[in-house]
Amino acid sequence: MLEINHLKSRIGDTEILRGMSLSVNAGEVHAIMGPNGSGKSTLAQVIAGHSDYIVTDGSVSYMGKDLLELEPEERAREGIFLGFQYPVEIPGVNNAYLLKAAVNARRKHQGLAEVDAFEFLKIAREKMAMLGMDPKFLNRGVNEGFSGGEKKRNEILQMAMLEPSLAILDETDSGLDIDALRAVAEGINTLRAPDRAIILVTHYQRLLDYIEPDFVHVLSEGKIVRSGDKSLALELEERGYDWVHEAATA
Amino acid sequence: MKPAAFSMEKLREAVRSLPNDALSTTRAAALANLDEHGFPTTRHEDWKYTDLGQAIDISNRWLASGTASTPNESLNKSIAVLTKSIDANWLIISNGLVDTTRFDEDTGIQVDRFSESAAPFIVDRPLADLNAALLQDGLRVQIHTATEKPLGLLVIDEADDGASVSQVNVEIEVAPGCDVEVVEYHCSSGVGDHYSNSVVALNVGEAAIAHYVRIQDRRIGHVQTGRVSIALGKDARLKMASYDVGGGLIRNDIDVDLSEPGADANFNGLYLAGDGQHIDNHTRVDHRVGPASSSQEYRGILSGHSRCVWNGKAIVHKGADGTDANQENHNLLLSENAEIDAKPELEIYADDVKCSHGTTVGQLDEAALFYLRARGLDIQQATEVLTLAFATDLVGRTPVSATRDVVSSLVESRLAKLIADQAS
Numbered sequence: 096m097l098e099i100n101h102l103k104s105r106i107g108d109t110e111i112l113r114g115m116s117l118s119v120n121a122g123e124v125h126a127i128m129g130p131n132g133s134g135k136s137t138l139a140q141v142i143a144g145h146s147d148y149i150v151t152d153g154s155v156s157y158m159g160k161d162l163l164e165l166e167p168e169e170r171a172r173e174g175i176f177l178g179f180q181y182p183v184e185i186p187g188v189n190n191a192y193l194l195k196a197a198v199n200a201r202r203k204h205q206g207l208a209e210v211d212a213f214e215f216l217k218i219a220r221e222k223m224a225m226l227g228m229d230p231k232f233l234n235r236g237v238n239e240g241f242s243g244g245e246k247k248r249n250e251i252l253q254m255a256m257l258e259p260s261l262a263i264l265d266e267t268d269s270g271l272d273i274d275a276l277r278a279v280a281e282g283i284n285t286l287r288a289p290d291r292a293i294i295l296v297t298h299y300q301r302l303l304d305y306i307e308p309d310f311v312h313v314l315s316e317g318k319i320v321r322s323g324d325k326s327l328a329l330e331l332e333e334r335g336y337d338w339v340h341e342a343a344t345a
Numbered sequence: 346m347k348p349a350a351f352s353m354e355k356l357r358e359a360v361r362s363l364p365n366d367a368l369s370t371t372r373a374a375a376l377a378n379l380d381e382h383g384f385p386t387t388r389h390e391d392w393k394y395t396d397l398g399q400a401i402d403i404s405n406r407w408l409a410s411g412t413a414s415t416p417n418e419s420l421n422k423s424i425a426v427l428t429k430s431i432d433a434n435w436l437i438i439s440n441g442l443v444d445t446t447r448f449d450e451d452t453g454i455q456v457d458r459f460s461e462s463a464a465p466f467i468v469d470r471p472l473a474d475l476n477a478a479l480l481q482d483g484l485r486v487q488i489h490t491a492t493e494k495p496l497g498l499l500v501i502d503e504a505d506d507g508a509s510v511s512q513v514n515v516e517i518e519v520a521p522g523c524d525v526e527v528v529e530y531h532c533s534s535g536v537g538d539h540y541s542n543s544v545v546a547l548n549v550g551e552a553a554i555a556h557y558v559r560i561q562d563r564r565i566g567h568v569q570t571g572r573v574s575i576a577l578g579k580d581a582r583l584k585m586a587s588y589d590v591g592g593g594l595i596r597n598d599i600d601v602d603l604s605e606p607g608a609d610a611n612f613n614g615l616y617l618a619g620d621g622q623h624i625d626n627h628t629r630v631d632h633r634v635g636p637a638s639s640s641q642e643y644r645g646i647l648s649g650h651s652r653c654v655w656n657g658k659a660i661v662h663k664g665a666d667g668t669d670a671n672q673e674n675h676n677l678l679l680s681e682n683a684e685i686d687a688k689p690e691l692e693i694y695a696d697d698v699k700c701s702h703g704t705t706v707g708q709l710d711e712a713a714l715f716y717l718r719a720r721g722l723d724i725q726q727a728t729e730v731l732t733l734a735f736a737t738d739l740v741g742r743t744p745v746s747a748t749r750d751v752v753s754s755l756v757e758s759r760l761a762k763l764i765a766d767q768a769s
Binding site for chain 2: 143144146166167168170171172177179182183185187188192196200201236253257
C-alpha cells in the first residue's frame with residue numbers, strides 16, 4: 096500500500112529525513128518509535144503533504160501512485176488520514192460542519208452520493224458513543240477549548256468517520272490520561288481492518304500495551320535503524336534509545 | 346492631477362429649482378454652510394485616507410445634466426423582493442424620493458415628511474450640509490411604543506446611464522422606555538454612476554433600547570457617504586451592527602453622543618472588500634458625562650486590490666468620570682495588494698476612566714488551512730470556511746434577529762465571490 100524509498104526531507108535548511116525506507120501493506124499496524132528529533136513527526140507531515148517539509152530525494156508511492164505529486168486534499172480524498180499531534184483549534188467552524196465536509200469530499204472523490212444530514216448525525220453519534228464523547232462536541236467550534244484528551248478523541252472520531260485506507264497517527268497518546276488513552280486505543284483497535292493500514296508514531300511504548308503492532312521500527316537521525324516485532328518496543332523501553340543508536344553506529 | 350472642484354454655481358441653480366416648501370430655509374442655510382466649508386479633502390485629518398474626488402465628479406456631472414429625480418418603475422420588483430426578505434414595516438426612499446405606501450399605519454409610530462411639516466435638524470458635520478442643501482424630502486419617525494415588527498428603512502437607487510445623486514435624510518425618535526428594532530438597508534443597481542449621501546439621526550430616549558442594523562449592499566462601484574448620528578438618553582442602550590458587503594467608495598461616519606449618565610452604546614461592524622473597493626468606517630464616541638460605557642468591534646476581510654479604513658475615536662470629556670470605553674478592530678488580509686489603515690484614537694480629559702483598544706491585522710492561519718486540507722477540503726473551500734469563521738461571530742450577533750438570514754446569505758455569497766476572484 097505504501098512504499099517509502101530512500102526518502103530525504105528538510106525543513107528550512109535542516110535535513111531531517113536522511114534516506115528512510117519503509118514498506119506497509121494493507122491490514123498491517125506499524126509502530127514508528129524514536130527519540131525526539133529523530134524525524135517521526137516529519138515523516139507523518141511529509142506523507143500528509145505539508146508544504147513546509149521539502150522532499151529532496153527518494154520516493155513515496157501509495158496504492159501505486161506517486162504520492163508526492165498530490166496536494167494534501169487529494170491525499171486525504173485518496174484515503175490517507177493524518178491524526179495530528181497538535182490538532183488545530185478553529186473557532187467559528189462547527190465540528191459537525193467539518194466532519195460532514197470531510198466525509199463528503201472523500202465520498203465525492205469516490206463517486207458516491209453525499210451523505211444526508213440525518214444519516215450523518217446517526218453515524219457520528221454512534222462513533223462518538225464508541226469513543227466516549229459527548230454528542231454536544233458536534234456543535235462546538237473545531238477543537239475550540241477542547242482538553243488534550245478531547246482533541247485526540249476528536250481526531251479518532253474524524254478517522255472513524257472518514258474510514259481511511261492508511262492512517263498515520265502522530266503521537267496520539269501524548270497528553271492523555273489513562274482513561275482517555277484506553278478510549279482512544281479501543282477506538283483505533285475497532286478500526287483495524289484487512290484493507291486498512293495504520294502507522295502509529297509514538298515516543299513511548301505505553302500505547303502499544305493497548306494496540307498490538309505487527310511491526311515496530313526505530314527511527315534515529317532520519318533513518319530506520321532497526322525493525323522488529325512488538326518485543327522490540329519492550330526492549331526499547333528497557334534499554335532506552337541510546338542502545339539502538341549505539342548499535343546502529345557501531 | 347488637481348482634484349476637480351465641486352460646481353457650487355450649478356449647485357445653487359439646482360437648489361433654486363427645488364420647490365418652495367418647508368425645507369427652503371434649511372436648504373439656504375445649508376448652502377451657506379457648504380459655501381464656507383466646502384467638500385472635505387484629504388488635507389482634513391478625518392478624510393486623510395478617503396478622497397471624495399469620485400463623489401465630486403458624479404455630483405458635477407449630475408448637476409450639469411439637470412437634476413430631476415424620477416420615480417423608477419423598474420425598482421418596484423427589487424423593492425418587493427427586498428422588503429419581503431426581512432420581515433419589517435418598511436419606509437422606502439428610492440432614487441431620493443420618499444415612499445410611504447408600503448408602510449402599515451401603526452398606532453405606535455408617527456411618520457411625517459419634512460416637506461409637509463418641520464425641517465430637519467441640521468447636523469453640523471461634513472457632507473450633512475450638501476445633504477440638506479439638496480434635500481427634496483425626508484422623514485421624521487417617532488416611535489412611541491414597542492412595535493411587533495422592526496422599523497425598516499430601505500434606501501434604494503437605480504442608476505441609469507450617466508450620473509445620478511440622491512440625498513437621504515431621516516430622523517428617528519425613540520420614546521423613553523421603548524425597546525425598538527430598526528433596520529437601515531442601502532442597495533443600488535444599474536449601469537450608471539451613482540452617489541448616495543445619507544444622514545440619519547437616531548435619538549434614543551431615557552431608558553429606551555435601540556436595536557439597530559445597518560446593511561450596505563450597493564452595486565460594486567457606486568459611491569456612498571453615510572452618517573449616523575446617535576444620541577442616547579439617560580440609561581438608554583444602543584445595540585448596533587453595520588454590514589458593508591458592497592459598494593465602491595464607501596464612507597460611513599457613526600457618531601455616538603453620550604450626554605446622559607447610565608447610557609451604554611455597543612456598535613459593531615463588518616466590512617468585506619474586493620478589487621476596487623474602498624470602505625472607510627469612521628466612528629466617534631463623545632463621552633460627555635459618566636458613568637457611561639461604549640464598546641465597538643469592527644472586523645474586516647480584504648481581498649484583491651482593496652483598501653479599508655477603520656478610525657475609532659473616543660473622546661472622554663472633562664468630568665466624564667466613570668467612563669468605560671472599549672474599541673477593537675480586527676482585519677484579515679487575503680491579498681498582498683489589500684491595504685487597511687486602522688487607527689484607534691483616544692482623547693481623555695477625565696480622571697476616573699477605563700479605556701482600551703486593540704487592533705490586529707493578519708493573514709489566514711496556515712496551520713488551520715493545512716488541517717482543513719488534510720481533511721480533504723480544497724484550498725478554496727478551506728479559505729471560505731476560515732474567512733467565514735472570522736466573520737461569523739459578528740453575523741451571529743446581529744441585534745435584529747429578523748435580519749439574520751439576509752445578513753448571513755449576503756456575507757456568505759460575497760465572501761465566496763471575493764475568494765473565487767482571488768483564486769482566478
